[in-house]
Amino acid sequence: MAPPQGPRAPLEFGGPLGAAALLLLLPATMFHLLLVARSGPARLLGPPPYLPGLEALWSPQALLLWLTWLGLQAALYLLPARKVAEGQELKDKSRLCYPINGFQALVLTALLVGLGVSAGLPLGTLPEMLLPLAFSATFTAFIFSLFLYVKALVAPASALAPGGNSGNPIYDFFLGRELNPRIYFFDFKYFCELRPGLIGWVVINLALLVQEAELRGSPSLAMWLVNGFQLLYVGDALWHEEAVLTTMDITHDGFGFMLAFGDLAWVPFTYSLQAQFLLYHPQPLGLPMASVICLINAIGYYIFRGANSQKNTFRRNPSDPRVAGLETISTATGRQLLVSGWWGMVRHPNYLGDLIMALAWSLPCGVSHLLPYFYLLYFTALLVHREARDERQCLQKYGLAWHEYCRRVPYRIVPYVY
Ligand SMILES: NC(=O)C1=CN([C@@H]2O[C@H](COP(=O)(O)OP(=O)(O)OC[C@H]3O[C@@H](n4cnc5c(N)ncnc54)[C@H](OP(=O)(O)O)[C@@H]3O)[C@@H](O)[C@H]2O)C=CC1
Numbered sequence: 001m002a003p004p005q006g007p008r009a010p011l012e013f014g015g016p017l018g019a020a021a022l023l024l025l026l027p028a029t030m031f032h033l034l035l036v037a038r039s040g041p042a043r044l045l046g047p048p049p050y051l052p053g054l055e056a057l058w059s060p061q062a063l064l065l066w067l068t069w070l071g072l073q074a075a076l077y078l079l080p081a082r083k084v085a086e087g088q089e090l091k092d093k094s095r096l097c098y099p100i101n102g103f104q105a106l107v108l109t110a111l112l113v114g115l116g117v118s119a120g121l122p123l124g125t126l127p128e129m130l131l132p133l134a135f136s137a138t139f140t141a142f143i144f145s146l147f148l149y150v151k152a153l154v155a156p157a158s159a160l161a162p163g164g165n166s167g168n169p170i171y172d173f174f175l176g177r178e179l180n181p182r183i184y185f186f187d188f189k190y191f192c193e194l195r196p197g198l199i200g201w202v203v204i205n206l207a208l209l210v211q212e213a214e215l216r217g218s219p220s221l222a223m224w225l226v227n228g229f230q231l232l233y234v235g236d237a238l239w240h241e242e243a244v245l246t247t248m249d250i251t252h253d254g255f256g257f258m259l260a261f262g263d264l265a266w267v268p269f270t271y272s273l274q275a276q277f278l279l280y281h282p283q284p285l286g287l288p289m290a291s292v293i294c295l296i297n298a299i300g301y302y303i304f305r306g307a308n309s310q311k312n313t314f315r316r317n318p319s320d321p322r323v324a325g326l327e328t329i330s331t332a333t334g335r336q337l338l339v340s341g342w343w344g345m346v347r348h349p350n351y352l353g354d355l356i357m358a359l360a361w362s363l364p365c366g367v368s369h370l371l372p373y374f375y376l377l378y379f380t381a382l383l384v385h386r387e388a389r390d391e392r393q394c395l396q397k398y399g400l401a402w403h404e405y406c407r408r409v410p411y412r413i414v415p416y417v418y
Protein backbone atom coordinates (compact mmCIF):
# COMPACT_ATOMS: atom_id res chain seq x y z
CA MET A 1 0.00 0.00 0.00
CA ALA A 2 1.35 3.47 -0.90
CA PRO A 3 1.91 5.80 2.05
CA PRO A 4 0.38 9.28 1.75
CA GLN A 5 2.95 11.80 0.52
CA GLY A 6 2.30 14.17 3.44
CA PRO A 7 1.79 17.91 3.20
CA ARG A 8 4.65 18.50 0.70
CA ALA A 9 2.46 19.54 -2.23
CA PRO A 10 0.61 22.79 -1.40
CA LEU A 11 -3.15 22.25 -1.10
CA GLU A 12 -5.24 23.66 -3.96
CA PHE A 13 -8.92 24.56 -4.40
CA GLY A 14 -9.16 25.80 -0.78
CA GLY A 15 -7.97 22.51 0.75
CA PRO A 16 -10.38 19.89 2.18
CA LEU A 17 -13.13 22.45 2.87
CA GLY A 18 -12.97 23.83 -0.65
CA ALA A 19 -12.95 20.30 -2.09
CA ALA A 20 -15.98 19.31 0.04
CA ALA A 21 -17.85 22.43 -1.13
CA LEU A 22 -16.98 21.75 -4.78
CA LEU A 23 -18.17 18.13 -4.48
CA LEU A 24 -21.65 19.52 -3.87
CA LEU A 25 -21.47 22.80 -5.75
CA LEU A 26 -20.37 21.44 -9.14
CA PRO A 27 -23.26 18.95 -9.56
CA ALA A 28 -25.70 21.52 -8.08
CA THR A 29 -24.56 24.13 -10.63
CA MET A 30 -24.93 21.65 -13.49
CA PHE A 31 -28.52 20.77 -12.48
CA HIS A 32 -29.32 24.45 -11.95
CA LEU A 33 -28.17 25.22 -15.51
CA LEU A 34 -30.15 22.30 -16.97
CA LEU A 35 -33.32 23.44 -15.20
CA VAL A 36 -32.90 27.13 -15.96
CA ALA A 37 -32.16 26.56 -19.67
CA ARG A 38 -35.64 25.09 -20.20
CA SER A 39 -37.47 27.62 -18.02
CA GLY A 40 -39.25 30.64 -19.51
CA PRO A 41 -37.22 33.44 -17.87
CA ALA A 42 -33.92 31.48 -18.23
CA ARG A 43 -32.37 33.48 -15.39
CA LEU A 44 -28.80 32.41 -14.62
CA LEU A 45 -28.76 34.21 -11.30
CA GLY A 46 -31.60 33.44 -8.97
CA PRO A 47 -33.31 30.29 -7.75
CA PRO A 48 -34.06 27.41 -10.15
CA PRO A 49 -37.65 27.36 -11.49
CA TYR A 50 -38.45 24.26 -9.40
CA LEU A 51 -36.65 21.55 -7.46
CA PRO A 52 -36.96 18.22 -9.27
CA GLY A 53 -38.01 15.21 -7.23
CA LEU A 54 -36.11 11.95 -7.36
CA GLU A 55 -38.63 10.62 -9.92
CA ALA A 56 -37.54 13.35 -12.39
CA LEU A 57 -33.86 12.53 -11.88
CA TRP A 58 -33.72 8.78 -11.47
CA SER A 59 -34.63 6.67 -14.48
CA PRO A 60 -33.41 3.10 -15.08
CA GLN A 61 -33.74 3.69 -18.86
CA ALA A 62 -31.49 6.74 -18.66
CA LEU A 63 -28.94 4.81 -16.60
CA LEU A 64 -29.05 1.96 -19.11
CA LEU A 65 -28.63 4.37 -22.02
CA TRP A 66 -25.71 6.07 -20.26
CA LEU A 67 -23.98 2.77 -19.48
CA THR A 68 -24.51 1.61 -23.08
CA TRP A 69 -22.90 4.85 -24.25
CA LEU A 70 -19.88 4.30 -21.98
CA GLY A 71 -19.65 0.69 -23.18
CA LEU A 72 -19.79 1.75 -26.83
CA GLN A 73 -17.04 4.34 -26.36
CA ALA A 74 -14.91 1.83 -24.44
CA ALA A 75 -15.34 -0.69 -27.28
CA LEU A 76 -14.31 1.95 -29.86
CA TYR A 77 -11.26 2.79 -27.72
CA LEU A 78 -10.19 -0.85 -27.87
CA LEU A 79 -10.39 -1.06 -31.68
CA PRO A 80 -7.05 -1.20 -33.54
CA ALA A 81 -5.49 2.29 -33.68
CA ARG A 82 -3.71 3.97 -36.60
CA LYS A 83 -0.90 4.82 -34.20
CA VAL A 84 0.23 4.13 -30.64
CA ALA A 85 1.85 7.19 -29.05
CA GLU A 86 4.19 7.40 -26.09
CA GLY A 87 3.32 9.72 -23.21
CA GLN A 88 5.68 11.99 -21.27
CA GLU A 89 8.42 10.42 -19.19
CA LEU A 90 7.18 9.30 -15.76
CA LYS A 91 8.88 9.48 -12.33
CA ASP A 92 10.31 5.98 -12.82
CA LYS A 93 11.65 7.05 -16.28
CA SER A 94 9.16 4.81 -18.11
CA ARG A 95 6.63 6.01 -20.71
CA LEU A 96 3.07 4.78 -21.16
CA CYS A 97 1.55 3.95 -24.55
CA TYR A 98 -1.76 5.42 -25.76
CA PRO A 99 -3.92 4.43 -28.76
CA ILE A 100 -4.53 7.29 -31.21
CA ASN A 101 -8.00 6.42 -32.49
CA GLY A 102 -10.21 9.17 -31.05
CA PHE A 103 -11.14 10.68 -34.42
CA GLN A 104 -11.96 7.20 -35.67
CA ALA A 105 -14.27 6.80 -32.63
CA LEU A 106 -16.01 10.08 -33.53
CA VAL A 107 -16.56 9.00 -37.15
CA LEU A 108 -17.78 5.52 -36.16
CA THR A 109 -20.12 7.06 -33.56
CA ALA A 110 -21.51 9.41 -36.24
CA LEU A 111 -22.06 6.41 -38.56
CA LEU A 112 -23.80 4.43 -35.82
CA VAL A 113 -26.02 7.38 -34.84
CA GLY A 114 -26.83 7.97 -38.54
CA LEU A 115 -27.72 4.30 -38.99
CA GLY A 116 -29.81 4.37 -35.81
CA VAL A 117 -31.74 7.47 -36.93
CA SER A 118 -32.46 6.00 -40.36
CA ALA A 119 -33.72 2.85 -38.61
CA GLY A 120 -36.14 4.98 -36.56
CA LEU A 121 -34.10 5.86 -33.44
CA PRO A 122 -35.89 8.93 -31.97
CA LEU A 123 -32.84 11.17 -31.48
CA GLY A 124 -35.10 14.21 -31.02
CA THR A 125 -36.41 12.77 -27.73
CA LEU A 126 -32.95 12.84 -26.12
CA PRO A 127 -33.30 16.48 -24.88
CA GLU A 128 -36.24 15.35 -22.70
CA MET A 129 -33.95 12.84 -21.02
CA LEU A 130 -31.13 15.29 -20.25
CA LEU A 131 -31.99 15.62 -16.55
CA PRO A 132 -32.02 11.85 -15.75
CA LEU A 133 -29.04 11.31 -18.05
CA ALA A 134 -27.06 13.99 -16.20
CA PHE A 135 -28.09 12.36 -12.92
CA SER A 136 -26.84 8.97 -14.15
CA ALA A 137 -23.57 10.53 -15.32
CA THR A 138 -23.08 12.21 -11.91
CA PHE A 139 -23.93 9.00 -10.08
CA THR A 140 -21.44 7.01 -12.19
CA ALA A 141 -18.78 9.71 -11.69
CA PHE A 142 -19.16 9.37 -7.87
CA ILE A 143 -18.99 5.56 -7.95
CA PHE A 144 -16.12 5.60 -10.42
CA SER A 145 -14.16 8.12 -8.29
CA LEU A 146 -14.64 5.83 -5.27
CA PHE A 147 -13.22 2.97 -7.31
CA LEU A 148 -10.26 5.17 -8.35
CA TYR A 149 -9.65 6.19 -4.74
CA VAL A 150 -9.61 2.57 -3.56
CA LYS A 151 -7.48 1.49 -6.53
CA ALA A 152 -4.88 4.13 -5.57
CA LEU A 153 -4.57 2.58 -2.09
CA VAL A 154 -2.79 -0.41 -3.63
CA ALA A 155 -0.85 1.53 -6.28
CA PRO A 156 2.95 1.93 -5.87
CA ALA A 157 4.14 5.36 -4.62
CA SER A 158 5.73 6.06 -8.02
CA ALA A 159 2.24 5.89 -9.63
CA LEU A 160 0.81 8.67 -7.45
CA ALA A 161 0.21 12.25 -8.64
CA PRO A 162 2.16 15.15 -7.09
CA GLY A 163 -1.08 16.57 -5.59
CA GLY A 164 -4.07 14.61 -4.30
CA ASN A 165 -2.12 12.63 -1.71
CA SER A 166 -2.48 14.86 1.31
CA GLY A 167 -3.87 12.13 3.57
CA ASN A 168 -7.24 13.94 3.80
CA PRO A 169 -9.75 11.54 2.19
CA ILE A 170 -12.17 14.22 0.94
CA TYR A 171 -9.44 16.32 -0.63
CA ASP A 172 -7.73 13.30 -2.17
CA PHE A 173 -11.04 11.87 -3.43
CA PHE A 174 -11.74 15.20 -5.14
CA LEU A 175 -8.32 15.83 -6.65
CA GLY A 176 -7.41 12.24 -7.47
CA ARG A 177 -4.54 10.17 -6.12
CA GLU A 178 -3.22 8.09 -8.99
CA LEU A 179 -1.70 9.85 -12.01
CA ASN A 180 -2.51 7.32 -14.72
CA PRO A 181 -4.92 4.68 -13.37
CA ARG A 182 -5.07 1.80 -15.84
CA ILE A 183 -6.16 -1.77 -16.23
CA TYR A 184 -3.70 -3.26 -18.72
CA PHE A 185 -3.81 -1.03 -21.83
CA PHE A 186 -7.03 0.74 -20.80
CA ASP A 187 -6.10 4.18 -19.45
CA PHE A 188 -9.13 5.58 -17.57
CA LYS A 189 -8.10 9.24 -17.51
CA TYR A 190 -7.07 9.44 -21.17
CA PHE A 191 -10.26 7.59 -22.19
CA CYS A 192 -12.55 9.86 -20.14
CA GLU A 193 -10.82 13.12 -21.12
CA LEU A 194 -11.56 12.75 -24.83
CA ARG A 195 -14.26 10.17 -25.53
CA PRO A 196 -17.60 9.77 -23.70
CA GLY A 197 -17.97 13.43 -22.64
CA LEU A 198 -16.64 15.24 -25.71
CA ILE A 199 -18.40 12.97 -28.23
CA GLY A 200 -21.48 12.95 -25.97
CA TRP A 201 -21.53 16.76 -26.10
CA VAL A 202 -21.69 16.67 -29.92
CA VAL A 203 -24.47 14.05 -29.89
CA ILE A 204 -26.52 16.10 -27.38
CA ASN A 205 -26.07 19.21 -29.56
CA LEU A 206 -27.21 17.23 -32.60
CA ALA A 207 -30.26 15.91 -30.74
CA LEU A 208 -31.17 19.49 -29.77
CA LEU A 209 -30.84 20.52 -33.42
CA VAL A 210 -33.05 17.60 -34.53
CA GLN A 211 -35.67 18.46 -31.91
CA GLU A 212 -35.65 22.09 -33.00
CA ALA A 213 -36.25 20.95 -36.59
CA GLU A 214 -39.14 18.77 -35.40
CA LEU A 215 -40.66 21.63 -33.40
CA ARG A 216 -40.19 24.51 -35.85
CA GLY A 217 -39.80 22.91 -39.27
CA SER A 218 -36.06 23.54 -39.57
CA PRO A 219 -33.11 24.30 -37.28
CA SER A 220 -32.38 27.99 -36.75
CA LEU A 221 -29.21 29.63 -38.08
CA ALA A 222 -28.10 30.20 -34.48
CA MET A 223 -28.46 26.47 -33.76
CA TRP A 224 -26.46 25.59 -36.89
CA LEU A 225 -23.65 27.93 -35.84
CA VAL A 226 -23.44 26.58 -32.28
CA ASN A 227 -23.48 22.99 -33.57
CA GLY A 228 -20.89 23.73 -36.27
CA PHE A 229 -18.46 25.62 -33.99
CA GLN A 230 -18.58 23.03 -31.23
CA LEU A 231 -18.28 20.12 -33.67
CA LEU A 232 -15.16 21.80 -35.07
CA TYR A 233 -13.77 22.11 -31.51
CA VAL A 234 -14.43 18.46 -30.65
CA GLY A 235 -13.27 17.20 -34.05
CA ASP A 236 -10.08 19.24 -33.67
CA ALA A 237 -9.42 17.82 -30.17
CA LEU A 238 -9.78 14.26 -31.46
CA TRP A 239 -7.81 14.89 -34.65
CA HIS A 240 -4.94 16.25 -32.52
CA GLU A 241 -5.52 13.64 -29.83
CA GLU A 242 -1.83 13.07 -29.22
CA ALA A 243 -1.45 16.67 -28.03
CA VAL A 244 -3.58 15.92 -24.96
CA LEU A 245 -0.71 13.78 -23.66
CA THR A 246 1.24 16.95 -22.78
CA THR A 247 -1.63 18.75 -21.01
CA MET A 248 -1.56 19.35 -17.28
CA ASP A 249 -4.48 16.97 -16.74
CA ILE A 250 -2.55 14.01 -18.11
CA THR A 251 0.99 14.86 -16.95
CA HIS A 252 0.31 16.37 -13.53
CA ASP A 253 -3.19 15.93 -12.10
CA GLY A 254 -4.39 12.76 -10.42
CA PHE A 255 -7.62 11.17 -11.62
CA GLY A 256 -10.33 11.78 -9.05
CA PHE A 257 -13.80 13.26 -8.80
CA MET A 258 -12.86 16.64 -10.31
CA LEU A 259 -11.78 15.18 -13.65
CA ALA A 260 -14.16 12.19 -13.62
CA PHE A 261 -17.17 14.43 -13.04
CA GLY A 262 -15.72 17.14 -15.33
CA ASP A 263 -15.15 14.73 -18.20
CA LEU A 264 -18.26 12.55 -17.86
CA ALA A 265 -20.96 14.95 -16.67
CA TRP A 266 -19.87 18.60 -16.71
CA VAL A 267 -18.60 18.66 -20.31
CA PRO A 268 -21.58 17.04 -22.11
CA PHE A 269 -24.35 18.58 -20.00
CA THR A 270 -23.07 22.12 -19.41
CA TYR A 271 -20.99 22.68 -22.56
CA SER A 272 -24.19 22.03 -24.56
CA LEU A 273 -25.92 24.87 -22.69
CA GLN A 274 -26.07 27.26 -25.67
CA ALA A 275 -27.86 24.66 -27.82
CA GLN A 276 -30.20 23.84 -24.90
CA PHE A 277 -30.98 27.53 -24.48
CA LEU A 278 -31.67 27.95 -28.21
CA LEU A 279 -34.14 25.05 -28.26
CA TYR A 280 -36.34 26.70 -25.63
CA HIS A 281 -35.55 30.35 -26.51
CA PRO A 282 -35.21 30.72 -30.30
CA GLN A 283 -33.15 33.75 -31.29
CA PRO A 284 -33.31 35.65 -34.58
CA LEU A 285 -29.95 35.89 -36.33
CA GLY A 286 -29.32 37.64 -39.65
CA LEU A 287 -26.64 36.69 -42.16
CA PRO A 288 -24.42 39.77 -41.58
CA MET A 289 -24.24 39.10 -37.81
CA ALA A 290 -23.75 35.37 -38.43
CA SER A 291 -20.78 36.21 -40.72
CA VAL A 292 -19.21 38.40 -38.03
CA ILE A 293 -19.62 35.60 -35.47
CA CYS A 294 -18.06 33.08 -37.90
CA LEU A 295 -15.12 35.45 -38.32
CA ILE A 296 -14.68 35.72 -34.53
CA ASN A 297 -14.72 31.92 -34.23
CA ALA A 298 -12.24 31.59 -37.11
CA ILE A 299 -9.84 34.10 -35.46
CA GLY A 300 -10.12 32.27 -32.12
CA TYR A 301 -9.55 28.90 -33.77
CA TYR A 302 -6.56 30.22 -35.75
CA ILE A 303 -4.85 31.45 -32.56
CA PHE A 304 -5.82 28.33 -30.53
CA ARG A 305 -4.64 25.85 -33.16
CA GLY A 306 -1.57 27.89 -34.17
CA ALA A 307 -0.36 28.20 -30.58
CA ASN A 308 -1.07 24.59 -29.57
CA SER A 309 0.52 23.16 -32.74
CA GLN A 310 3.57 25.41 -32.46
CA LYS A 311 4.26 24.24 -28.90
CA ASN A 312 3.56 20.59 -29.67
CA THR A 313 5.81 20.63 -32.75
CA PHE A 314 8.55 22.35 -30.75
CA ARG A 315 8.27 19.91 -27.83
CA ARG A 316 8.36 16.90 -30.15
CA ASN A 317 11.23 18.14 -32.33
CA PRO A 318 12.81 21.58 -31.73
CA SER A 319 14.69 21.35 -35.04
CA ASP A 320 11.50 20.90 -37.08
CA PRO A 321 11.75 23.56 -39.87
CA ARG A 322 8.37 25.03 -38.81
CA VAL A 323 9.79 26.08 -35.41
CA ALA A 324 13.58 25.95 -35.85
CA GLY A 325 13.79 29.70 -36.58
CA LEU A 326 11.99 30.75 -33.40
CA GLU A 327 13.84 32.45 -30.56
CA THR A 328 14.21 30.40 -27.36
CA ILE A 329 15.48 30.58 -23.77
CA SER A 330 17.54 27.68 -22.41
CA THR A 331 16.65 26.24 -19.02
CA ALA A 332 18.64 24.23 -16.49
CA THR A 333 16.50 21.15 -17.29
CA GLY A 334 17.82 21.04 -20.86
CA ARG A 335 14.38 21.95 -22.24
CA GLN A 336 13.90 25.28 -23.98
CA LEU A 337 11.14 27.87 -23.82
CA LEU A 338 9.84 29.65 -26.91
CA VAL A 339 10.01 33.46 -26.67
CA SER A 340 8.91 34.36 -30.17
CA GLY A 341 6.03 33.29 -32.42
CA TRP A 342 2.72 32.75 -30.59
CA TRP A 343 4.49 32.10 -27.27
CA GLY A 344 6.28 35.46 -27.51
CA MET A 345 2.97 37.34 -27.75
CA VAL A 346 1.53 36.24 -24.38
CA ARG A 347 2.43 33.38 -22.05
CA HIS A 348 -0.80 31.49 -22.86
CA PRO A 349 -1.81 32.30 -26.45
CA ASN A 350 -3.79 29.03 -26.66
CA TYR A 351 -6.04 30.21 -23.80
CA LEU A 352 -6.64 33.49 -25.64
CA GLY A 353 -7.80 31.65 -28.78
CA ASP A 354 -9.99 29.33 -26.71
CA LEU A 355 -11.64 32.31 -24.98
CA ILE A 356 -12.34 34.07 -28.29
CA MET A 357 -14.04 30.89 -29.52
CA ALA A 358 -16.05 30.72 -26.28
CA LEU A 359 -17.36 34.22 -27.05
CA ALA A 360 -18.31 33.15 -30.60
CA TRP A 361 -20.31 30.20 -29.19
CA SER A 362 -22.42 32.51 -27.01
CA LEU A 363 -23.05 35.34 -29.46
CA PRO A 364 -25.58 33.38 -31.64
CA CYS A 365 -27.79 33.29 -28.53
CA GLY A 366 -28.20 37.07 -28.60
CA VAL A 367 -27.68 39.46 -25.73
CA SER A 368 -31.07 39.28 -24.02
CA HIS A 369 -29.97 36.61 -21.50
CA LEU A 370 -26.86 36.03 -19.41
CA LEU A 371 -27.36 32.23 -19.35
CA PRO A 372 -25.67 31.39 -22.69
CA TYR A 373 -22.65 33.40 -21.51
CA PHE A 374 -22.20 31.07 -18.54
CA TYR A 375 -19.60 29.05 -20.48
CA LEU A 376 -17.56 32.18 -21.24
CA LEU A 377 -17.64 33.29 -17.59
CA TYR A 378 -16.85 29.85 -16.17
CA PHE A 379 -14.14 29.27 -18.77
CA THR A 380 -12.45 32.61 -18.03
CA ALA A 381 -12.34 31.67 -14.32
CA LEU A 382 -11.10 28.15 -15.14
CA LEU A 383 -8.32 29.38 -17.43
CA VAL A 384 -7.17 32.17 -15.08
CA HIS A 385 -6.95 29.60 -12.28
CA ARG A 386 -5.30 27.04 -14.57
CA GLU A 387 -2.81 29.60 -15.78
CA ALA A 388 -1.83 30.42 -12.16
CA ARG A 389 -1.37 26.68 -11.42
CA ASP A 390 0.72 26.23 -14.55
CA GLU A 391 2.90 29.27 -13.73
CA ARG A 392 3.62 27.79 -10.27
CA GLN A 393 4.63 24.49 -11.82
CA CYS A 394 6.78 26.16 -14.49
CA LEU A 395 8.51 28.33 -11.88
CA GLN A 396 9.29 25.18 -9.92
CA LYS A 397 10.54 23.39 -13.06
CA TYR A 398 12.49 26.20 -14.73
CA GLY A 399 13.39 28.65 -11.88
CA LEU A 400 15.40 31.63 -13.18
CA ALA A 401 14.69 30.81 -16.83
CA TRP A 402 10.96 31.15 -16.11
CA HIS A 403 11.57 34.57 -14.51
CA GLU A 404 13.43 35.58 -17.64
CA TYR A 405 10.52 34.35 -19.82
CA CYS A 406 8.05 36.37 -17.71
CA ARG A 407 10.27 39.46 -18.09
CA ARG A 408 10.46 39.02 -21.88
CA VAL A 409 6.75 38.14 -22.25
CA PRO A 410 5.00 40.14 -19.50
CA TYR A 411 1.34 39.43 -20.37
CA ARG A 412 -0.32 36.16 -19.42
CA ILE A 413 -3.39 35.75 -21.66
CA VAL A 414 -4.52 39.04 -23.23
CA PRO A 415 -1.81 41.34 -24.67
CA TYR A 416 -1.56 44.67 -22.78
CA VAL A 417 -4.50 43.70 -20.52
CA TYR A 418 -3.70 40.63 -18.44
N1 LIG B 1 -12.43 23.60 -23.20
C1 LIG B 1 -12.01 23.37 -22.00
O1 LIG B 1 -12.77 23.14 -21.07
C2 LIG B 1 -10.57 23.44 -21.70
C3 LIG B 1 -9.65 23.67 -22.69
N2 LIG B 1 -8.34 23.75 -22.39
C4 LIG B 1 -7.40 23.97 -23.50
O2 LIG B 1 -6.47 22.93 -23.47
C5 LIG B 1 -5.25 23.37 -24.06
C6 LIG B 1 -4.08 22.89 -23.23
O3 LIG B 1 -4.02 23.65 -22.04
P1 LIG B 1 -3.09 23.36 -20.77
O4 LIG B 1 -2.81 21.93 -20.63
O5 LIG B 1 -3.72 24.07 -19.62
O6 LIG B 1 -1.78 24.14 -21.00
P2 LIG B 1 -0.76 24.38 -22.17
O7 LIG B 1 -1.01 23.58 -23.37
O8 LIG B 1 -0.68 25.86 -22.34
O9 LIG B 1 0.57 23.82 -21.56
C7 LIG B 1 1.31 24.49 -20.57
C8 LIG B 1 2.70 23.93 -20.66
O10 LIG B 1 3.33 24.37 -21.86
C9 LIG B 1 4.73 24.47 -21.68
N3 LIG B 1 5.11 25.84 -21.99
C10 LIG B 1 4.69 26.98 -21.41
N4 LIG B 1 5.24 28.05 -21.99
C11 LIG B 1 6.04 27.58 -22.95
C12 LIG B 1 6.91 28.21 -23.91
N5 LIG B 1 7.06 29.52 -23.96
N6 LIG B 1 7.60 27.42 -24.75
C13 LIG B 1 7.45 26.08 -24.72
N7 LIG B 1 6.67 25.43 -23.84
C14 LIG B 1 5.97 26.17 -22.98
C15 LIG B 1 4.98 24.14 -20.21
O11 LIG B 1 5.22 22.74 -20.09
P3 LIG B 1 6.62 22.02 -20.52
O12 LIG B 1 7.66 23.08 -20.54
O13 LIG B 1 6.82 20.98 -19.48
O14 LIG B 1 6.36 21.46 -21.88
C16 LIG B 1 3.65 24.41 -19.57
O15 LIG B 1 3.48 23.68 -18.39
C17 LIG B 1 -5.35 24.89 -24.20
O16 LIG B 1 -5.58 25.24 -25.52
C18 LIG B 1 -6.57 25.24 -23.37
O17 LIG B 1 -7.20 26.38 -23.87
C19 LIG B 1 -7.88 23.62 -21.12
C20 LIG B 1 -8.76 23.41 -20.10
C21 LIG B 1 -10.16 23.30 -20.31
Ligand SMILES: CC(C)CCC[C@@H](C)[C@H]1CC=C2C3=C(CC[C@@]21C)[C@@]1(C)CC[C@H](O)C(C)(C)[C@@H]1CC3
Nearest residue numbers: 026193194236237244247249258261262263266267
Ligand atom coordinates in the same frame (compact mmCIF):
# COMPACT_ATOMS: atom_id res chain seq x y z
C1 LIG C 1 -15.71 20.35 -13.21
C2 LIG C 1 -14.69 21.38 -12.95
C3 LIG C 1 -15.27 22.75 -13.00
C4 LIG C 1 -13.44 21.34 -13.75
C5 LIG C 1 -13.37 20.27 -14.76
C6 LIG C 1 -12.46 20.69 -15.85
C7 LIG C 1 -12.61 19.82 -17.08
C8 LIG C 1 -14.02 19.92 -17.59
C9 LIG C 1 -11.60 20.31 -18.13
C10 LIG C 1 -10.16 20.22 -17.62
C11 LIG C 1 -9.34 20.20 -18.83
C12 LIG C 1 -10.11 19.87 -19.89
C13 LIG C 1 -9.72 19.80 -21.25
C14 LIG C 1 -10.64 19.65 -22.25
C15 LIG C 1 -12.09 19.51 -21.90
C16 LIG C 1 -12.45 20.03 -20.53
C17 LIG C 1 -11.51 19.55 -19.46
C18 LIG C 1 -11.66 18.05 -19.26
C19 LIG C 1 -10.25 19.45 -23.70
C20 LIG C 1 -10.34 17.94 -23.90
C21 LIG C 1 -11.23 20.16 -24.64
C22 LIG C 1 -10.80 20.07 -26.10
C23 LIG C 1 -9.43 20.71 -26.28
O1 LIG C 1 -9.02 20.73 -27.65
C24 LIG C 1 -8.34 20.04 -25.43
C25 LIG C 1 -7.07 20.86 -25.57
C26 LIG C 1 -8.03 18.66 -25.96
C27 LIG C 1 -8.85 20.06 -23.95
C28 LIG C 1 -7.86 19.48 -22.94
C29 LIG C 1 -8.26 19.96 -21.56
